[in-house]
Amino acid sequence: MRLWIIMVVVLLLAACSASGDATSEGKSEEETDKKEGTTEKKEDEQKNEDEVKGTEDIEKEEKKKVTEPHYKIQEDWSFSPINEETSKVALLTIDDAPDEHAVEMAEKLKKKDAPAIFFVNGHFLDTPEEAEMLKKIHEMGFPIGNHTQTHASLPDLTEKEQKEEIVGLNDRIEEIIGERPDFFRAPFGQNTEYSKQLVQEEGMLLMNWTYGYDWNEEYTNAESLADIMVNTPLLRDGANLLMHDREWTNNALKDIVTGLRDKGYTLLDPEKIKHP
Numbered sequence: 061m062r063l064w065i066i067m068v069v070v071l072l073l074a075a076c077s078a079s080g081d082a083t084s085e086g087k088s089e090e091e092t093d094k095k096e097g098t099t100e101k102k103e104d105e106q107k108n109e110d111e112v113k114g115t116e117d118i119e120k121e122e123k124k125k126v127t128e129p130h131y132k133i134q135e136d137w138s139f140s141p142i143n144e145e146t147s148k149v150a151l152l153t154i155d156d157a158p159d160e161h162a163v164e165m166a167e168k169l170k171k172k173d174a175p176a177i178f179f180v181n182g183h184f185l186d187t188p189e190e191a192e193m194l195k196k197i198h199e200m201g202f203p204i205g206n207h208t209q210t211h212a213s214l215p216d217l218t219e220k221e222q223k224e225e226i227v228g229l230n231d232r233i234e235e236i237i238g239e240r241p242d243f244f245r246a247p248f249g250q251n252t253e254y255s256k257q258l259v260q261e262e263g264m265l266l267m268n269w270t271y272g273y274d275w276n277e278e279y280t281n282a283e284s285l286a287d288i289m290v291n292t293p294l295l296r297d298g299a300n301l302l303m304h305d306r307e308w309t310n311n312a313l314k315d316i317v318t319g320l321r322d323k324g325y326t327l328l329d330p331e332k333i334k335h336p
Contacts, residue, residue, distance in 0.1 A: 129334035131298075137268040138298035139328060150299040150320055151328040152176035153269065154309075155207055155245065158184055158193040161310040166197045168310075174317045175329045178202050179245050182209035182229040191236045198237040203330045205243035206230055206264065214246055219254045226258050242335055243267055265335050270294060272302030274309045282311035290319030299325075 131139040131149065141147050154165060157178045169176050178197050184190055198204055208214070208225040209232075217225065226244065234240045244264040246255060251266070259266050271294040273279040279288055285308055289301065303309045303316075320327065 130332040131328060132334040133265065133267065133300075134298070136270065137300050138270050138296070139300065139333065140298055142334065145332075146326055147297040148325055149297065149328040150295070150301055150325045151330070151333075152301050152303070152317075153179060153205070153245070153267075154303050154305060155179045156181055156184070156211070156305045157207075158190060158197060159305040161307060162305045163193050163196050165305065165310050165313055166200050166202055168313050169202070169317070170200050172314065172317050174327050175331075176202055176327075177205045177243055177330050179205035179207035179243070180229075180233065181207050181211050182225075182232055183211070185232055185236065194233070194236050203243065204233055204237060204241050205245060205267070206233065206241040207245050208247055211247045213248060213250055214252050214255045215250055222252065222255050223258060226255060227262065230262055243330070245269075260336060263336060265333065267300070269302035270296075270298075270300045272304075274304050274306055274312075280306075280308050282308050282315070285309060286312040286315035286319060289316045290323065295320075295323075295325075 130142055130145045132142055134140055139149060139151060141149075152169070152174065154162065154176055157180045162178060166176075166178065180194060185194060194204065206226060206229050209229045210225065212221075212225060214222055214225065230240045240262065242264055244259045244262070245267050249268045251259075256266060271292060273288050273292070274285055279285045289295075289303075289312070301316075303313075317327070
């Protein structure tokens with residue numbers, strides 16, 4: 061009898077052990093499956109992260125190609141290529157905006173896909189209507205430059221007055237379009253050491269011009285102005301063309317753009333110009 065009881069106990073213990081082993085084996089397989097699933101999930105997540113990162117890197121590289129400077133300004137105010145860009149370019153600039161014709165001039169340039177910088181005067185931004193004109197020009201994609209508050213001769217002003225003319229206008233432009241100008245051109249091309257310092261502090265590119273004619277009486281009609289702007293001996297690679305918000309300049313603008321392109325010139329995109 062005792063022997064029989066011992067045999068029953070042994071059999072029960074063996075059964076429990078087998079059951080335990082089976083349970084452990086099942087748990088082990090389950091844990092393995094979970095680990096493999098977690099590993100695969102992590103690998104998928106990492107793959108997705110790598111793909112996103114790769115796309116972002118490509119986008120950054122493409123953006124860099126678009127925004128990195130291709131041209132730099134020279135001491136004579138012309139532009140030269142930094143790398144292997146074409147040197148046969150010309151920059152269009154419009155001063156004294158936005159007076160009477162600047163918006164129409166911007167619309168004409170936009171239709172012809174012709175880039176330009178519009179240099180503005182603060183005394184043309186006194187009313188809501190004038191501010192709206194500036195916003196329209198900016199929204200068409202044209203960079204806005206600083207041409208001082210009142211178009212005064214800077215050498216005739218105190219440092220405080222020069223600061224009001226330059227920094228004060230930057231503040232006003234930012235108030236209207238949400239950003240400060242990247243370019244500065246002094247009235248009559250007259251700078252002072254202090255105005256140069258202010259321009260540098262404001263992060264603007266100091267700029268004059270290589271030629272312009274629309275303030276001369278003999279060129280105050282569209283036909284003669286278009287002819288001289290395209291056929292002047294001063295036209296050369298990297299030319300920096302000065303024009304103004306004037307009726308005759310507005311009327312000559314299309315012919316000037318067409319004439320420059322017919323001569324093989326690419327109109328320089330201001331976004332490609334190196335800034336300080």
